[in-house]
Amino acid sequence: MSDFRALIECESFSHDPAALARSAQLVSRIGTGLLGAAPQIIETDSHPHVLWRFGTGPREVVLVGHHDTVWPSGTLSEFPYSVHDGIVRGPGADDMKGGLLIALYAMAQLRNERGTLDGISILITADEELGSPGSRTIIEDEARGATAALVFESGAPDGAVKIARKGVAIYSLEVTGLASHAGVEPEKGINATIEVANQVVAIAALHDPSVGTSVVPTVMHSGSTTNTVPAKAVVGIDSRAAAVAEQERIDGALRALQPTVAGAKIELKGGINRAPLEEKMAMGLYARAQRLSGELGHPPLRSVAVGGGSDGNFTAGVGTPTLDGLGTVGGGSHARTEHAQQIWIPRRVELTAALVGELLDEDRVAEA
Structure with a gap:
């Protein structure tokens, strides 16, 4: 809990390079003390990602988390760390400073039991809340070919792990028309507002909640003055899909x-940001985690599918079986109600250590 407090009180807003640097150094110090080895710090666009890589062989299990938060620097003065009746509060408590500590403490437990962590990588990134623009390649390279990727985003309020996440695609549709005087000679213009309006109707028609697909026109801008035929317009599009095929269908239609x-003239910019984490990529790991949870005497482990993306979408996207939501159990992420339940922290540490240990043993038996 002293490490938890230190991490929460070390603010790490995604847009504050100095804060992220301090946070990366703190994560490094805590992890080095627990794991007996210093990490590599990989910086992309002023975002320091912290990577422990044990052994020189292929990766067997990759543990993924992030130390950046959505909370602007200075939030701590109004939303301080606190613990009351077993509830931990503070910026990043649930998303996901507690989760990255669970990963580190579980691997420390495993190291104490086995004497080695060969084949394991632990990657704590610094830009997840921005969509992982700099760390995506690192995540994918580390996970590619591994037996399993475990992601330490928070679990559901009842302790359920996350077995599916929708894929995310972000677009903007830009329209070019021709300006003219709206009162004197509107016929000489090409109205970008009319064009974008027609496109919005077509885009919205792709929305299909019956198969878990959302296609939502969002922010829109058009024109310059009331008496001018608009020459430019743009509309943003947020699309989410539960299956790769559906995501590709929407991309093609747009x-x-x-x-x-x-x-x-119209031009579509953007594209698929994260492929879906489909259930088939998680079910084998989930079944193991369910069994191990029971053997450890924990409450029955349940599962949930969610709409938001995480770095687990990237690990699943390169073909690596992935289980998400192994972090803290609480709620209120990105809000002043953010909290984590203390009672679940040792359970998650035990479960993670047992799951990784079993995966390593099976890999080595198969190799022999």
Whole structure:
């Protein structure tokens, strides 16, 4: 709990390079003390990612977390660390400073039991809350070919782990028309507002909640003044899908959009950010975790599918079986109600150590 407090009180806003540097150094010090080895710090665009890589052979199990938070520097003065009736509060308590500590403490337990962590990687990134633009390649390279990836985002409020996440795609559709005076000669213009409006209707028609697909036109801008035919317009699009095939279908449909107003031009920018974490990528690991949880005397381990993305989407996207939600159990992430339940922390440490140990043993038996 002293490490938990230290991490929460070391603010690490995703957009504050100095704070992230201090946080990375603290994560490194805590982990070095627990694991007996110093990590490598890999910096991308002023975001320091912390990587422990044990052994020189192929990766067998990769543990993934992040130390950046959505909380602007200075939040701590209004939302301080506290513990009351077994509830830990503070910026990053549930998302996910407690989770990264669970990963580190579980591997410390495993090291004490076995004397080695060969084949294990622990990667704590610094830009997950931004969509992992700099760390994505590191995550994918570390996970590719591994037996399992375990992700330490928070679990559901009842302790359920996360076996599925929707894939995320972000686009902007840009429309180019032609300006003219709206009162004197509107016929000489090409109205970008009419074009973008027609496109919004077509985009919204792709939305299909019956198969878990959302396609949502979001922020939109058009025109410059009330008496000018708009020459430019843009609309943002947020799309989420539960299956790879569905995500690809939506991507293709958006790229096939055609102008509806004579002379207008449209350009689609952006694309798929995260492939889905599909249930089939998690079920084997989930079954193991369920069994081990029972053997450890924990409450029955349940599962949940969620709409938000995580770095688990990337590990699953390169074909690595992935189980998410192994971090703290609490709630309120990104809100002043953020909290973690103390009672679940030792359970998660025990479960993670047991799961990784079993995976390592099976890999080595198979190799022999």
